[in-house]
Amino acid sequence: MAHYDLAIIGSGSGNSLITEFWDNKKVAIIDAGIFGGTCLNVGCIPTKMFVYPAALAASVAEAKRLGVSMSFAGADWPAMRDRIFGRIDAISEAGKNYRANELENVTLYAEHVSFVSSHELRTASGASITAEKIVIAAGSRAVLPQAPGINLPGVHTSDTIMRLERLPQRLVILGGGYIASEFAAVFSALGSEVTQVNRSSALMRGQDADISAAFTKAATTRWGVELNAALSSITREGEVLSIHLERDGQSLILEADVVLVATGRTPNTDGLGVSELGFDMRADGSLVVDDYQRILADGAVVEGLFGLGDVANTQQLKHVANREARVVINNLENPESLRTMDRRAVPAAVFSNPQIAYVGATEEQARAEHGDRVLSVVQPYGSTAYGWAMEDEEGIVKLLAHRDTGLLLGAHIMGHEASLLIQPLIQAMYSGMDVNTMARGPFWIHPALSEVVENALLALGMSPCANDPL
């Protein structure tokens, strides 16, 4: 039996916990998958390394609209893939080597573990690991719908689609959420014929209804979209996959050489043995933690155990996992002065085409809480000078504010660089700056696209108070 001061399950965000504090103490880091976890290897980073060149390819269509003649001569998929993973794989490998071979105090276990008791883990090969403190940072994985043919060759998840030998000619994507919408934009821009299949009537249904409707409309102009279609089965004949769908009792068959299944991700708690120990879990399988990121069992703190990231929150976002890791670092190292996780104004962006970004409540959520005290405005990009320059007919900024306080309740943007435009709204929401101060206090650069945010803030129609900036 090997005993450690700290054992960490998961080398994604969990890897950042090994600070200098542990230099003279024994640490085990355990990961059955690729070292570095989801974001680095199969998530945020490689996807965005495909999103950027795809956006360049997509700009050809936009340029044509504005009178610039450009042509798209195709994407060198193997070169792009090898460039991206040449960089990423080297980082993962170097990180693994550093942990495994260069730190005397750290032991890397490259195998699956599960809990035997609250402070003892067993590896797949039967080794026992005990630790004073254990951090569960085991992440999440793709879930596949139970349909015949779902495991056929040619059917991929986000884990494997980015490593394809060649660009698919015809790609069917199942799902209407983040991953499906990002890959639909990437592959359609790079030259694949893409059909995105969604079982409900709109894409990105978790978003504010106006954003979801606007995105669905925009997506249908860029790639194929089949709505209200449920997967029945997938069959394969030679190289051709047939995707059998059902819509309103009618059957619909799509053909493709590759299928991407992007129908959600589930926290990696099954197989960890945590339900057997009575650790508190949500209905989606994620671990419940308290404000200090401590694991709970029956509502009581399990001493020395912490959870972070996708396995312990419902947002499944890297910037949330990173922040939780900082809280866990403090609380592992300073048990006498614990710090809490601040979950004010958690934003997210979907790097599709067009982009979506949001923070705070949707209109439906805001009205459920604040009724008729909600002010709501939708400001088109096309109402600003930069929007004219872009001849933009799609982009919108939707803001929700409280009529009495002038505080933002939610901000939702769809369009060019939405992920950047949202940032001042996140800052305002976090710091409690009211919409009049935000619109009228700081200068807004003219004629930058950010004027659409300024105009949306003004359009909320809050009357300035006597001491508000002019």
Ligand SMILES: Cc1cc2nc3c(=O)[nH]c(=O)nc-3n(C[C@H](O)[C@H](O)[C@H](O)COP(=O)(O)OP(=O)(O)OC[C@H]3O[C@@H](n4cnc5c(N)ncnc54)[C@H](O)[C@@H]3O)c2cc1C
């Ligand atoms: C395609 C895609 C794109 C994404 N894009 C974005 C984005 O743009 N922005 C954003 O904020 N988020 C994005 N995300 C989400 C983001 O990647 C995750 O929120 C984040 O990586 C979660 O980190 P984590 O540390 O919780 O888990 P992970 O990084 O997944 O680490 C968990 C590790 O634990 C290991 N593990 C699990 N169980 C065990 C066990 N029992 N024994 C041993 N090892 C185990 C796994 O092998 C894994 O390596 C994306 C996700 C995907 C899939």
Ligand SMILES: NC(=O)c1ccc[n+]([C@@H]2O[C@H](COP(=O)([O-])OP(=O)(O)OC[C@H]3O[C@@H](n4cnc5c(N)ncnc54)[C@H](O)[C@@H]3O)[C@@H](O)[C@H]2O)c1
């Ligand atoms: N840019 C980003 O921040 C980013 C990018 C990718 C992923 N992520 C994270 O990863 C998570 C997982 O992404 P995702 O796109 O897999 O999940 P998602 O929850 O965003 O979307 C899942 C989609 O699959 C559909 N679906 C679910 N079960 C289905 C079934 N049985 N048949 C047909 N359709 C079904 C849902 O209706 C939904 O449209 C996201 O929620 C997000 O937190 C973030």
